[in-house]
């Protein structure tokens with residue numbers, strides 16, 4: 254039985270909602286590719302869909318609560334239309350307690366599969382069509398990355414390119430090593446082939462993705478390091494940019510910075526999550542670097558690439574963190590001067606090491622620290638915006654911002670630049686002079 258026969262419609266519609274990180278966005282692009290191949294049309298309208306799929310994130314409790322809320326809201330629709338397929342996939346189904354809850358409390362969820370099963374989506378759906386009972390698949394071990402899956406990219410300007418999956422770092426707060434499994438890299442030839450097809454497709458920006466891109470190649474025995482892969486991709490003929498995320502500070506090498514400095518097509522941007530400025534907390538987080546190591550790699554990057562943009566992730570209120578520890582995070586934020594920060598209040602994840610650590614500080618107190626951090630970063634962002642006034646920089650124009658001729662662009666540092674100009678500029682690189690800013694958005698004038 255195929256999709257049309259099951260749903261009783263020639264072109265049944267599929268709605269895919271993605272939660273969480275870029276890796277999930279990239280996985281969803283493959284899921285969409287598979288669904289299109291199976292005869293589904295993609296729709297942005299959940300209310301008319303024949304198949305609703307949520308690709309989920311488990312990194313914080315808040316994201317999980319949203320998924321449960323949105324899945325719960327489908328109960329009455331499923332009652333009205335028993336042929337509607339409700340699917341939940343991604344990181345949450347890799348957690349035992351989530352699977353149990355889906356099994357017991359959400360009987361109208363038909364299909365549940367984990368992060369290493371999306372390449373099996375077609376056969377899982379076919380099983381569902383035939384057997385007409387709930388299908389669950391999770392905890393699958395993937396030793397070699399599945400290749401050759403169709404991809405339906407969300408945009409036509411910027412492309413994600415996954416180079417590796419999983420994580421072996423086991424930071425004590427993080428669920429990812431449990432939900433995404435052991436690190437595995439795609440073969441060099443497969444990555445390069447996909448990069449060529451992206452460039453040939455006219456994309457202007459490629460973002461290389463991995464939980465820790467600096468570990469690329471481990472276990473492959475191909476002798477290709479991440480900096481070499483990055484450089485080889487940037488050297489493909491064509492006018493495009495390459496960026497990457499995420500880099501673990503313990504593995505960010507001078508070699509990586511040197512390649513970035515030498516190759517103009519590699520964006521002068523490094524997302525380098527430091528999580529905490531306190532060495533005591535970094536050690537309890539199992540991060541395997543010190544504040545001093547972090548400052549040193551940033552110093553080297555700034556020395557080799559003076560205009561490098563550094564962004565970071567921070568966790569506030571890790572179990573056992575004191576106000577003094579938090580103040581060390583604040584002081585590192587002041588010392589480094591990040592162009593942007595992604596800040597999170599610690600969320601307890603069942604199964605991780607930190608879940609068993611005493612956590613005496615109340616949430617309301619952590620929230621006060623968090624607000625303090627946002628204030629400091631606001632000042633730092635303004636300082637950055639002030640420092641680039643009058644500069645000429647290359648930006649990639651992404652889309653219209655409004656009906657009055659404002660366009661949204663981004664610079665190499667991934668900072669948003671508002672540009673006035675014709676819609677023809679969308680999809681192009683242009684040089685702009687920075688002539689102002691508002692909040693975290695720079696204002697640029699096109700120069701010829």
Ligand code: 5AD
Nearest residue numbers: 426427526566567568597598599600
């Ligand atoms: N609580 C809060 N933030 C977390 N992150 C990862 N796990 C947790 C957690 N349990 C944050 C880290 C990571 C980013 C992707 O999410 O800062 O770098």
Ligand code: SF4
Nearest residue numbers: 420422423424427429
């Ligand atoms: Fe989580 Fe640490 Fe792996 Fe990042 S490096 S995914 S924070 S365990």
